[in-house]
Amino acid sequence: MRSLRRGDSTSDRNGAIVSIKDICDLYNTDMIASIAFGLRSYSLRNTQSEIGSHCQDIFRPNMRRIIDFFVIFYLPKLVPLLRSKLFTESHSEFLRRVIQLVIEERERGGILRNDLIEMLLTLKKEADLQQDKSHFTHHQDFLAAQAASFEVAGIETCSSSMSFALYELAKQPLMQARLRREIREAFRRQSDDGSESLSYERIASMEYLRMVVEETLRKYPIVPLLERECTPTSKKRFYSLRPHAECYARRGMPIYISNLAIHHDPKYWPDPERFDPERFSALNKSHQVPMSYLPYGAGPHNCIGMQIGQLQIKLGLIYFLRQHQVELCDQTVEQISFDPKFALLASEHSIYLKIVDCYDL
Numbered sequence: 001m002r003s004l005r006r007g008d009s010t011s012d013r014n015g016a017i018v019s020i021k022d023i024c025d026l027y028n029t030d031m032i033a034s035i036a037f038g039l040r041s042y043s044l045r046n047t048q049s050e051i052g053s054h055c056q057d058i059f060r061p062n063m064r065r066i067i068d069f070f071v072i073f074y075l076p077k078l079v080p081l082l083r084s085k086l087f088t089e090s091h092s093e094f095l096r097r098v099i100q101l102v103i104e105e106r107e108r109g110g111i112l113r114n115d116l117i118e119m120l121l122t123l124k125k126e127a128d129l130q131q132d133k134s135h136f137t138h139h140q141d142f143l144a145a146q147a148a149s150f151e152v153a154g155i156e157t158c159s160s161s162m163s164f165a166l167y168e169l170a171k172q173p174l175m176q177a178r179l180r181r182e183i184r185e186a187f188r189r190q191s192d193d194g195s196e197s198l199s200y201e202r203i204a205s206m207e208y209l210r211m212v213v214e215e216t217l218r219k220y221p222i223v224p225l226l227e228r229e230c231t232p233t234s235k236k237r238f239y240s241l242r243p244h245a246e247c248y249a250r251r252g253m254p255i256y257i258s259n260l261a262i263h264h265d266p267k268y269w270p271d272p273e274r275f276d277p278e279r280f281s282a283l284n285k286s287h288q289v290p291m292s293y294l295p296y297g298a299g300p301h302n303c304i305g306m307q308i309g310q311l312q313i314k315l316g317l318i319y320f321l322r323q324h325q326v327e328l329c330d331q332t333v334e335q336i337s338f339d340p341k342f343a344l345l346a347s348e349h350s351i352y353l354k355i356v357d358c359y360d361l
């Protein structure tokens, strides 16, 4: 994740050329700061905010981070030996400090806010009532780790999804105009009901927005590999993959399923490189082959943040596109190539787009 540096954006009366992922990073940092830490981080206003620069540390690739990530994900048994860490020491300290401060303030002021911190405090109170001193909520690191997991899982995923969506919409002005019409119509109907902001139900009823987001995650499944361990239910030591493949998986063997490959398989998705939200119209959805669409995984280990992730992406697109238009410019890459150094799906090159105000379009 890069911050918006001077030189990364240029502007004139006709609009601004920006690295769109940088803007999406800042927006999603603000969202997770609010949802997970109960803070207003104002990263969009102050691109060098403390929380923003700490969040950047996690995904800023350097050789040490690449090795740490590789060991954590692919060779977990070596973690104690190599002392691989997801967070740097200074980042961990920052997380502990912030969570402690927020919790103290909440407990002192009796502030109520419907967020992760409040849920953790409720759990802690329940443990206190039961006089359970060994309860996990008494461990400060446990509390910080919950917020940290939101930070790891909720910023980069949503930010990349949003920037891929905006890139595709810049390429397809008619789709963008259709989505903007739906967004403005939703605001009109909400204000007829006497409210300025959109309700959850109103957002959920925005059909074309849903189709655009779902097609974005079809073409760009941000978590491109699903990981499982082979655990045959019988006592057998092997699981046969016949008749689908002439091979066996050994008990305990790690299995990697490429949802990226599945999402680009023309057997399930004709003309897979074409961005086409119509694939997700109510009618077309009913013809989809089960398990051919896995952006959030499947089964008991699927993504627990699916709902909040979708809401974050949708809200970002709504408020951005309501009054801004994205267009291609000379610096826009013609084709996205994925960064091979990155565990998640990320564009190898910055995606530059032109942003034009369009209050009256």
Ligand code: HEM
Residues within 6 Å of the ligand: 149, 150, 153, 154, 155, 157, 158, 161, 217, 221, 222, 223, 226, 227, 294, 295, 296, 297, 298, 299, 300, 301, 302, 303, 304, 305, 306, 308, 309, 310, 313
């Ligand atoms: C566009 C947004 C997101 C995408 C595409 C995404 C995708 C995924 C995928 C593919 C998995 C693995 C599922 C599997 O193996 O079956 C996963 C796991 C997970 N995600 Fe997400 N995610 C997103 C947003 C979020 C958010 C916002 C949070 C939390 C705030 C979150 C929390 C988690 C957690 C905790 C897991 C591990 C679940 C487990 O192992 O039981 N994700 N996500």
